[in-house]
Amino acid sequence: MKTRLLIIVIGLSVAGIFGIVYGINQYEYNQDLKQLKEWRDIRESILSDIKENKIRNQTVQTTDISLLSDEEHCAWTFDNSMNEFVKEQEKYNDSTDAKSKPLSEDQIIPTSIQFAKWRSMSCAFSIPEWAHLSSYEDWIWENIAPTFKIRGLHSRMxxxxxxFITIEKMGYHMCDSWDARIVDFKDNSTIWKKTYHSGCVVTEPTTPKLFQYTISNEINPVVISTLGNYTFQIEIGHTFLKKDFTVIEYFEDIVMYDEWDR
Known part of the structure; x- marks a missing residue:
């Protein structure tokens, strides 16, 4: 009797252990399926965004790369790299065993193996010069082209x-020349002007970073002594920026900063 009872207890224990192990495996399997679905959704969303922003008429078509200019070569290589990247990611989504985590859009260019050749060509330093030649022009301008913002200048001064005015840049280098001025709305006259010609040369590929160009500071500030309406304008790189502002006698109540400065 005792022996039979012991066998039953052992049997129940073994069954319980197997049940626990099975439950754990089933939970892990379900978690893997859930993660796989999430990764597929992320990958599909990224690919949809890339395809939506693709310009259908590809400009650069050639069978002889040696005939391409530097700008055409950058655009041609970028298009081939992106096409290969899209194919690779679609293959992951079609696979039931896909375990590779999708890259986010800001990781595609700096880290994906498909863009290794493009990165080695230093094309990132001249994006505005060749983006219009690429079939992915819209995506390029939205995701990897340098962006500039005016900082320190508000709608009321x-x-x-x-x-103290600075230009904030998100991009690949700090080698832009610029031409800045302040214009009086009253007679369209230039009341302040400053230019900077960059002499630096970019030699190493890099990832996008935040840079700041000092337009005016404590040593060389901009001071306006006449009330009125003005506009700050700057040509920097291949970009033109402007900011309208009013010079007032003093602030009443709370200073109202611009929305982008918050």
Whole structure:
């Protein structure tokens, strides 16, 4: 009797252990399926965005790469790289065993193996010069082209107070030349002007970073002594920026900063 009872207890214990192991495996399997679905959804979303922003008429078509200019070569290589990347990611989505985590859009260019050749060509430093030649032009401008913002200048500034203006850049280098000026709306005259010609040369591929160009500072501030309406304009790289502002006598109540400065 005792022996039979012991056998039953052992049997139940073994069954319980197997049940626990099975439950754990089933949970892990379900978690893997859930993660796989999430990764597929992310990958599909990224690919859809890339395809939506693709310009259908490809400009650069050639069988002889040696005939291409530097700009055409950058665009041609970029298009081939992106086409290969899309094919690779679609293959992952079609596979039931796909375990590779999809890259986010900001990781595609700096880290994907398909863009290794393009990265080695230093094309990232001249995006505005060749983006229009690529069939992915829209995607390029939205995701990897350099962006610039005016900082330190608000829609209302106080008369005779120094203005400290900077240009914030998200891009691959800090080698842009620029031409800045402030124009008086009253007679369209230029009341302040400053230019900078860059002499630096970019030699190493890099990832996008945040840079700041100092337009005016404590040493060389902008000071306007006349009330009125003005516009700050700057040509930097291949970009033109402007910001309208009013010079007032003093602030009443709370300073109202621009929405992008918050």
């Amino acid at each position: 106080v008369v005779d107070e120094p203005m």
